[in-house]
Amino acid sequence: MLSDIQERLAEKIFSYKAYPNDADLSDVAEALTKKHPCLRQPDSFNESYGWKMRLKSKMCNYRTQLKSHGLASELMVNSLKSKSREDPRPHPAKNNKKARRGEANYYPHPGIETPESLEKERKLLLTEVKKRNNDKTVREKMARTFEFRRQEVVDQKPSIENLKERWPALFQINAEFQRVTAVPLLTRFMAQLDKYSTQLLKIIKKRGGATRAKTAMILDFLDQDADADVRRECVLRALIIYLGECVENLIKDYTMSEKDRAGQELERTTMAVFVFRETSSLLEQPKETAIIIDGVEVLNELPSVATGVVMLFGLCYALNMEYPQGFRFTFEALQKILMELGSNKMSSKIRKLNGELHTAQ
Numbered sequence: 313m314l315s316d317i318q319e320r321l322a323e324k325i326f327s328y329k330a331y332p333n334d335a336d337l338s339d340v341a342e343a344l345t346k347k348h349p350c351l352r353q354p355d356s357f358n359e360s361y362g363w364k365m366r367l368k369s370k371m372c373n374y375r376t377q378l379k380s381h382g383l384a385s386e387l388m389v390n391s392l393k394s395k396s397r398e399d400p401r402p403h404p405a406k407n408n409k410k411a412r413r414g415e416a417n418y419y420p421h422p423g424i425e426t427p428e429s430l431e432k433e434r435k436l437l438l439t440e441v442k443k444r445n446n447d448k449t450v451r452e453k454m455a456r457t458f459e460f461r462r463q464e465v466v467d468q469k470p471s472i473e474n475l476k477e478r479w480p481a482l483f484q485i486n487a488e489f490q491r492v493t494a495v496p497l498l499t500r501f502m503a504q505l506d507k508y509s510t511q512l513l514k515i516i517k518k519r520g521g522a523t524r525a526k527t528a529m530i531l532d533f534l535d536q537d538a539d540a541d542v543r544r545e546c547v548l549r550a551l552i553i554y555l556g557e558c559v560e561n562l563i564k565d566y567t568m569s570e571k572d573r574a575g576q577e578l579e580r581t582t583m584a585v586f587v588f589r590e591t592s593s594l595l596e597q598p599k600e601t602a603i604i605i606d607g608v609e610v611l612n613e614l615p616s617v618a619t620g621v622v623m624l625f626g627l628c629y630a631l632n633m634e635y636p637q638g639f640r641f642t643f644e645a646l647q648k649i650l651m652e653l654g655s656n657k658m659s660s661k662i663r664k665l666n667g668e669l670h671t672a673q
Contacts, residue, residue: 317344317351318366322374325367330419332371333656337364414653415629416494419466420459430460434478441481450481458491465632472608475631483611485626492629493653501622502544504650509547511669516554526553533594542595544618549594555641555661562639563587563617568599579607583636585620603627621646 325332325340332340341363345352352359437453440446461479464470475482482488489497513534516527527550534546552559563585566574574586581604588600601620602612610627614620625646628635635643644662648655649669658666
């Protein structure tokens with residue numbers, strides 16, 4: 313009987329989420345013992361902890377069983393150890409085996425639609441996206457083709473150029489990010505950044521040595537009647553430096569007279585936000601802000617540098633890309649502290665920062 317219960321629960325859990333976290337399993341265990349009091353364990357924490365541990369072990373075994381029989385596409389995708397040797401042109405921003413980052417719909421299973429009908433829908437979408445004032449129809453068709461598109465992105469790892477051609481509406485990042493994570497991107501990010509800004513600045517200002525020297529000029533702009541966009545940009549730049557990473561490699565600054573040099577660097581860029589101003593002052597509103605991935609301009613005409621950073625973060629989810637090389641801690645902080653995705657597991661550096669932020673709340 314015990315094994316039957318675990319088997320049924322594992323099947324049901326897997327139908328919703330292939331990789332449930334501890335909180336998910338705790339919820340299932342508590343719901344089980346609440347509905348069936350006879351299954352409670354008086355000697356266990358909250359009378360359901362033992363069930364949680366059983367389910368944790370069962371889910372691991374269940375995934376192994378499915379993977380050995382090739383019955384679950386998501387498990388097969390996550391078990392790939394390296395790129396295909398047949399790929400004639402590997403893309404540096406892509407990787408087969410991805411870290412699990414709190415996605416609610418990482419690799420959704422297709423519904424009753426066939427690949428043929430969804431391909432037809434995709435072609436209709438190419439026409440709809442060109443029409444004016446047609447956002448509602450585009451959103452509906454993008455939602456309808458989500459499973460089809462997501463499997464294409466994960467399985468085939470198409471180039472940026474190919475994605476822009478086949479799925480131009482994919483680069484409406486707010487909508488696609490919410491489909492993947494069930495979390496709003498821009499509103500959540502900006503609200504959380506504003507919430508933690510004051511305390512973040514206090515923590516950063518306490519740091520001495522090279523961090524203080526590198527952040528001094530950035531923080532000085534905050535004392536010069538900086539508006540909300542400038543403040544957010546300065547906080548993000550200072551955070552990157554505080555975490556020991558090179559802000560110049562993620563946010564590339566140019567004056568408008570340096571466009572030729574920027575064009576040359578663009579072709580060699582894997583992932584970055586390009587910012588153009590008339591002068592080098594951060595107090596000046598950018599004339600142009602764009603996101604570059606694999607030498608291709610993916611998004612442009614962004615309203616602020618902070619928007620550029622959050623959209624780059626969202627693109628990592630929408631296009632199933634690894635975080636930019638050299639910015640492991642920055643993007644972990646954005647994901648787990650600001651966006652609160654997969655925050656149950658943090659590196660020691662981000663856990664310490666998170667603790668300092670919440671201690672002062």
